[in-house]
Amino acid sequence: MKYLFIISFCVLSWFSHGQTVLSGKVLNEQGGPVSFATVSVENLETKAVIAYDLLDELGVFSIALKTDLKEVNVRVSAMNYRVLNTVVAAKTQELLLKVESEVTELEEIVVKASVITQQNDTIVFDLNAFAGKNDRVLEDVLKKMPGIEVGLGGEIKYQGKTINKFYVEGKDLMGGKYSTITQALPNMHVSKLEVLENHQPIKMLEDKVGSDSPAINIRLKKSVSFSGSGKLGVGAGPLLWKADVTPMLFTKELQYAFSYRTNNTGQSLGGSLDGFGSYGSFDILNYWKTFGNQLRIAETPIPNIDNSRYLFNTSHYASGNTVFNLNKDLELRINFYYYNSEVERTGEQYTEIRNGLTDSANGEIIRYSRKNESVWFTEKLNSQFTFTRNNKDNYLKDVFSFSLNRQKARGVLAINEDPLTQMTQSPSYNLQNTLSTLIPLKNDKFINFRSIVNVNQDRQNYTVSPTQFLNTPNDFTAPYTALDQMYVDNTFYTQNAFSLSWKLRKWTLTEEYSILYENSTIDTDLYGKDTVRESVGKRYINDLNYNRLENAARTSFNYKGVKWDFNINLPIQWKVFDLKDKVEDVKNTKNALTFEPSIGTTYRATSRWTFRGGARTSTHFTPLSQLFPNYVFSSLDFSAYQSKIESSRTYSSNLNMEYKNPFNGIFMNGGASVSSSENKLLYGSKIDENGQQIIEAIERDNTSVSQSANLNIGKFISDWSTNIKGSFTFTKNKSESLINESLRDISMYNYGYGLEITNNHYDWMNLTYKANYGQSQRLDTALKTNSYSHSQNVRIDAFPIKNHSITWWLDYRENTFDHQTFSNRFMDVMYRYKWDKKKIDFEIEWQNILNTKEYEEVIINSIQTSATKFKLRPAQVLFSVRFNF
Structure with a gap:
């Protein structure tokens, strides 16, 4: 028996290596065991529960916990016994606890499981508690949960912060492009949704470097889950089709998701290509560049409404995604995407620009109108291979990606009734490899090596005809019937960084050196066309070779404590x-030597209140896109900056707060920020009577100031299955503006208020x-100059008969400007029959019943006021069949 005890002790010690184990017995006053009571371990300062256990019939408990605390409170709660609180050292030990008898008088109670629970930094939501009877996929339910926001493109935020990872059963299948899962995973297959607050995705840094970014982990009802959903539909108004098929498999070793989506019903599929998330200071380096945006056709701005109202499209999207283990530690993720879309746009814009204002508000007023009909064609192909080793002893991540992009646009634009034809095309490719590895050394030290190499080419053309209605510098267009702008960008970018870090108690110190090199060659030329094609002159040619070299030495200090986290960077x-x-x-x-310090701090006042703040200063230099000495023609405008490479200095600070009470379903966050930029260049516009601009830069010291504040509050009332969200936003931007040689100070103020209520309480009706x-x-x-807008949106899901439902949407939007009111009304109806036996839904959707043909709104920016009209989709009917895998 003695040897068996010794062996058992050794096995237990090995199993609990790196953990603190509090074990023991709970006895009553007579020395007998107290059974089926709760023993919890709490943080002395915050009172947060770290871990807990239930006593067995012998009164024995064993609690394993991982904490940096020196002391903890052990709390024993049992029926007919007085609550016992004992402060003990946070080390492995065996305890003998005695409780005193106390009669507990109970009234009639109803025991109801909490739909939101918390354990340490993990908030667990019972997804079923928030789902309405007509919700079908995960995203439908996410929109109704307190503390969680879902953007139009599918981006998820928790307490106002973008999540850095989206896991399904602990695996990151999509690498940030998670909307494919949230929009296809049936919510009925999901058991729990876990929000991992302050999530550090690199396991090796969990107790060394703090993080204030949250992550989401989805728990499924089955350990091996073949899931996904599909929807097939046809309709009229005109001929319509829609198909969305996404099968998925989730296991501990293998996950995959394949998707094919196509429609011409106004549903945008481009958001499936958007990647969300963030990278920490030891993760892979990131370099991102836009393609095909330097040269664009001029057209009416897209309205601020759901794209299904105005998008005349023919879209296709296909993706294949899989993640699996190559061996015990190494994981491979493969993501492949293809997107093809053709979109028609029709709009009108009436613009007013006040020029040369005096204190009496008199001066020249420029007014012009533009009407456009355009067609956009977009094609994208992207593939990505990610190798990851992420454990307590080592971290390795290598991402190789390749993408092809092709975009065309053509259209007719009437400026003050004078017609022009425009066309652009822009093929491009991008090749990138990025790597990060963490290797531990002795004495709590580790090294980090990061590297990125990126190569891309972007070719663009912009053609306009005829030229007789154009206003151009030096009026050179007389010999030509058309203008053709050419733009070619070849860029090579690489950055390599090496750092050494070591941990001293709760501090992690890092010394890093990095070197960055970027080379870009830019060729632009403007050609005139008549009987022959020829360059219009030297003033419209740019042949540039741009080199950027940055050497950086960075010292950083990270403090990770119980209540405080600090991050100080001194680069x-x-x-x-x-x-x-x-x-x-x-x-x-x-040549410049810069010092750009930053500091960030987190203070966890209690388990419910958290405060974050930070301040930083940064130096920016004139980007290459604003260094072209000769004219570039785009969107009917000519830009030639002829500026030096100058620096601008920005000072910024922010303060944010978070409050959460999961047990009462209350989530709140808010913050304020201010930034000030000191610039040496001012960009001015010369605007003609038809709205064409000539944009140039002048050397002039100027300052721009931005301020913002926001507040978001959410409350879930479980007894009424009701979630209430309220929001407030404020922004102020002050800057100098140079328009037609008139220098002005302009301040822009924006206020926003929002309210959202969802109710799933009644069996016969759900309301949003x-x-x-x-x-x-x-x-x-x-x-x-003031403009006002307000909108109201109501959705009612009624269930008059079992398996039958009727959904009614009413959307009202109103814009007010200069005593003019622009109203827009929309109404949709959907009938759904649910075939329980086959798990199939039959749906009939009637959209835009009122057949609203145009959307009108007013847009105000720092230099102009525009009233716009945009053509909307007509009334249409779609019959669909929805099913789950």
Whole structure:
């Protein structure tokens, strides 16, 4: 028996290595065991429960916990016994606890499981408690949960912060493009949704480097789950089709999700390509560049409504995603995406720009109109291979990606009734590999190596005809019937960083050196077309070679404690910029030594209240896109900056707070920020009577200031299955503006208020109500320009008969400007029959019943006021069959 005890003790010690184990017995006053009571371990300061256990019939408990605390409170709660609180050392030990008898008088009670629970930094939501009877996929339910927001593109935020990871059973299948899962995974297959607050995705850094970003983990009802959903539909108004098929498999070793989606019903599929999330300071380096946006056709701005109202599309999207283990530690993820879409747009824009204002608000007023009909074609292909080793002893992540992009646009634009034809095309490709590895050393030290290499090419063309209605610099268009702008960008980018870190108690110190090199060659030329195609002149040619070299030494301090987290960064950077203009044979160079410190802190006042704050200063240099010495023609505008490489200094600070009470279903977050930028260049516009601009830069010291504040409150009332969300936002931007040689100070104010209520309490009806109110104000010298908007959206799901439902949407939007009101009304209806035996839904949707043909709104920015009209989709009917895998 002695040897058996010794062996058992050794096995237990090995199993609990790195953990603290509190074990023992709970006895009553007579020395007998107390059974089936709760023993919990609490943080002395915050009172948060760290871990707990239930006593067995012998009164024995064993609690394993991982904590940096020196002391904890052990709390024993048992029926007919007085609550016992004992402070003990947070080390492995065996306890003998005695409780005193106390009669507990109970009234009639109803025991109801909490739909939101918390254990340490994990908030667990019972998904079924928030689902309405007509909710079918995970995203439907996420929109109704307190503390969680879902953007139009599918981006998920918790307490106002973007999540850094989206897991299903602990695996990251999508690498940030998780909307494919949230929009296809049946909510009935989900058991729990876990929010991992302050999530550090690199396991090796969990107790070394703090994180204030949350993550989401989905728990399924089955350990091996073949899931997914599909929807097939046809309709009229005109001929319509829709198909969405997404099978998925989730196991501990293998996950995959395949998707094919197509429609011409106005549903945008481009959001499935959007990646969300963030990278920590030891994760892979990131470099991202837009393609096909330097040259664009001029057209009416897209309205701020759901794209299903105005999108005349023919779209296709296909993706294949899988993640599996190559061996015990190494994981491979493969993501493949293809997107193809053709979109038609029709709109009108009436614009007013006040020029040369005085205190009496008198001056020249520029007014013009634009009407456009355009067609956009987009094709994208992207593949990504990710190798990951992520355990307590080592971290390795390598991502190789390749993408092809092709975009075309053509259209007719009438400026003040004068017609023009526009066309753009822009093929491009991008090749990238990025790597990060963490290797532990002795004495709590580790090294980190990160590297990224990126190569891309972007070719663009922009053609406009005829030229007789154009206003151009030097009026050079007389010999030509058309203009053709060419733009080619070849860029190579690489960055390599090496760091050494070591942990001293609760501090992690890091010394890092990195070197960055970027080379871009830019070729632009403007051609005139008539009988022949020829360059219009040297003033419209750019032949640039741009080099950027940055050497940086960074010292950082990370403190991870119980109540406080600190992050201090002290980077010193030597930056060298070199721009060679081959047309004029001149060089523009800049050498600078910068110091850009930053500090961030988190204070967990209690288990419910958390405060975060930070401040930083940063130095930015004139980007290459604003260094072209000669004119580039795009969107009917000409830009030629002829500027030096100058620096701008930005100072910013922020303060945020979070409050959560999971047991009462209350979530609240808010914050305020302010930033000030000191600039040496001011960008001015010369605007003609038809709205064409010539944009140039002048050397002038100027300052721009931005301020913002926000507050979000959510409350879930479980007895009424009701979730209430309220929001407030405020922004203020103040800057100088140079328009037609008139210098002005302009301030922009924006206020926003929102309310959302969802109710799933009644078996015969579910209700969703949203209301938003906004105000925009431009203060320009002595003139104030105001616009107001408000919207109300009601959705009612009625269930008059079993398996039958009727859904009714009413959407009302209103814009007010200068005593003019623009109202837009929409109404939709859907009938659904649920075939329980086959788990199939039959749906008939009638959209835009009122057949609203145009959407009208007012847009105010720092220089102009525009009233816009946009063509909407007509009334249409769609019959669909929805099913689950």
